[in-house]
Amino acid sequence: MPRATGDEKASAWVSRAIDLLLADRxxxxxxxxxxxxxxxxxxxxxxxxxxxxxxxxxLKHGPARDLFLDALRRGEIGPDTPLFEATSGNMAVAQASIARFLGLRYTAVVPGRTGPAKRRRIEEQGGRCHPFDPPLAIYGKARALAQESGGHCLDHLERVGDAIxxxxxxxxxxxxxxxxxxxxxxxxxxxxxxxxxxxxxxxxxxxxxxxxxxxxxxxxxxxxxxxxxxxxxxxxxxxxxxxxxxxxxxxxxxxxxxxxxxxxxxxxxxxxxxxxxxxxxxxxxxxxxxxxxxxxxxxxxxxxxxxxxxxxxxxxxxxxxxxxxxxxxxxxxxxxxxxxxxxxxxxxxxxxxxxxxxxxxxxxxx
Incomplete structure (x- = not known):
């Protein structure tokens, strides 16, 4: 029996990830x-x-899961894709939770003044925080980090409306x-x-x-x-x-x-x-x-x-x-x-x- 190629393995992982999220929902x-x-x-x-x-x-949990499903179906997330987002709130907590569920690395780019309690909520779900200033620059920084690492920026403010x-x-x-x-x-x-x-x-x-x-x-x-x-x-x-x-x-x-x-x-x-x-x-x-x-x-x-x-x-x-x-x-x-x-x-x-x-x-x- 021929061995599966890397592309076939990645495709199979994406299919399993979608099935897991749909079953979880x-x-x-x-x-x-x-x-x-x-x-x-x-x-x-x-x-x-x-x-x-x-x-x-x-309530961010459902929209966050829909963002993941949309990105998986578009081929933007694979088994080794690092994920990034610009937020320090409930959306980051939800995304970190779902990333951990799928075994993916997740980084929230947060304003530098974000307090330890807010960072801890993200980290408790398996995510990491990347502080950055000025606060309005976190969106560009998340996109830049994703591009530099070959990862994906979930970019919920721009994309959740179409994904939900x-x-x-x-x-x-x-x-x-x-x-x-x-x-x-x-x-x-x-x-x-x-x-x-x-x-x-x-x-x-x-x-x-x-x-x-x-x-x-x-x-x-x-x-x-x-x-x-x-x-x-x-x-x-x-x-x-x-x-x-x-x-x-x-x-x-x-x-x-x-x-x-x-x-x-x-x-x-x-x-x-x-x-x-x-x-x-x-x-x-x-x-x-x-x-x-x-x-x-x-x-x-x-x-x-x-x-x-x-x-x-x-x-x-x-x-x-x-x-x-x-x-x-x-x-x-x-x-x-x-x-x-x-x-x-x-x-x-x-x-x-x-x-x-x-x-x-x-x-x-x-």
Missing amino acids: AAEPPTPLRAFPLAGPPGTALYLKDESLRPSGS DWSGPHGLGAQILGDLERAGEPAPAWIVVGVGSGATSAAVGRYLRSRGAATRLAVVDPENSAYFPGWAADFPGYTTGMPSRIEGIGRPRMEPAFDPSVVDLVIPVPDVASVAAMRHLHALTGLKAGPSSGSCLWGAFHVLDRMGREGARGAVVMVVGDGGQAYRDTYYDDAWTEARGWHLHGPLSDLVRFTATGTWEATPAG
């Missing part, structure tokens, strides 16, 4: 849908889709509608998500429209981010030149994956409100989530208030993007938040009042 249990204890408005309900229970701890599988049963939109259907409930009136790369909102929005669902999609946007002003002005080239202070969401430009045509509402959320809502979510439910989930809770209350004023009924589903353990020494630390000028008492009072009564004392910011 099929075996992954759905994340839970939890009810939030809300008093009103009448005829409404709020649910939390808890994506913090994905294998690598955030939004139409299948494992997508977030399909899972949310399926969760409610299995509970004997109609499709929600609104789904509320954060927007970082824009891939999640695009995937959910496209799925809703492909199904002809009446569900509307709202995305939340923190200070310094380009999505709200760019969406409101219908100007995809809008930039702010400033980084978001809310981990996981917000960008200084509208990224290629963002699809404004499938978004019904963009809600600007003050940073202090995101942090207060994150704390409020933990106090009421015991669910310790990240600050992007606080943004989503504030946005969900905004939508529920709007429904109450319009006399609308139905459920709102907000997405919990990640867990809060990584933010123990930052967003959950009073001294850290006070040093940033985030005084939480006012928005916390608003959140407590809305939870108990279904009404705001005044119209919320945004």
Whole structure:
């Protein structure tokens, strides 16, 4: 029997890698849908889709796996291909996890100021960190390192929009509608998500429209981010030149994956409100989530208030993007938040009042 050539071995490895990722996706249990204890408005309900229970701890796990599948199918990743990405957040953690699953080397190019806790999360999943400055140069550096080493840059900000599988049963939109259907409930009136790369909102929005669902999609946007002003002005080239202070969401430009045509509402959320809502979510439910989930809770209350004023009924589903353990020494630390000028008492009072009564004392910011 003739021996397999190197090309044949590489092709066989790619086929096995694709099969492994598809089997892993099929075996992954759905994340839970939890009810939030809300008093009103009448005829409404709020649910939390808890994506913090994905294998690598955030909703980025599915898009990261789709990036790998796309690159494997394109012949860009082989058995010995070193992988690179420019990010220090949940996407890097998810990619490092998947690279280790396939036995591949993975390097995240991170800003030099990235703290040890964030680096440790990537390293715990088998990745390594390559600090580089200035921060906006990490994208070019990741591409350069990939080219120099004969590797591949996953480049999620540019590529995840085309790679993500939004139409299948494992997508977030399909899972949310399926969760409610299995509970004997109609499709929600609104789904509320954060927007970082824009891939999640695009995937959910496209799925809703492909199904002809009446569900509307709202995305939340923190200070310094380009999505709200760019969406409101219908100007995809809008930039702010400033980084978001809310981990996981917000960008200084509208990224290629963002699809404004499938978004019904963009809600600007003050940073202090995101942090207060994150704390409020933990106090009421015991669910310790990240600050992007606080943004989503504030946005969900905004939508529920709007429904109450319009006399609308139905459920709102907000997405919990990640867990809060990584933010123990930052967003959950009073001294850290006070040093940033985030005084939480006012928005916390608003959140407590809305939870108990279904009404705001005044119209919320945004």
